[in-house]
Amino acid sequence: MIKFYRKTATIKAEQFDGTKQSADQLGLFKYRGGWYLETLEGSMLVSNGYWIATGVNGEHWAIADDVFKQTYAELPVIPRVWVDTIERFKANHYRLDEIFTEWDWNYDEQELIARAWLDGYVVEEEHD
Known part of the structure; x- marks a missing residue:
């Protein structure tokens, strides 16, 4: 039987604006013309507008803007x-x-x- 789940952990997230200043602040690095984020799964290409999320254990991952907006809501x-x-x-x-x-x-x-x-x-x- 299929069960339905919702996310319960609170994350911190900041949107990448494509600038070097934003990349530096978010811990991104430049490689072959693109910005990358080091994640638990390896290096991930990050595009302008992506959100960099920080989980409960300090881990980071990138989320496309449209997916982020469908998945997360800002805390009141x-x-x-x-x-x-x-x-x-x-x-x-x-x-x-x-x-x-x-x-x-x-x-x-x-x-x-x-x-x-x-x-x-x-x-x-x-x-x-």
Whole structure:
């Protein structure tokens, strides 16, 4: 029986813009006129627009832009107060729906909180 799976690991990724500066920043090297990335499987040709991903163990691989956009979604950026609330609710074994009865959230905030709860998040930088 076929089973369906989703990716659960969070990765870091940066898009290659074809410049030497971007190549240097991403650890690419030039060979026979093309840019290459050293991966666990060997050297991989990287084209302009490809994404360089870094996995949970520090490994790198390149992903074509169209494949990247179909496969990955950027983590939501949320304020520290929301992070504290999510972490407090999770630590006290509350269900996700209980966070919405405790606070007065609008629809867009509810969707963002749910995504952050399930997929992870990035903490918004505080501005002085």
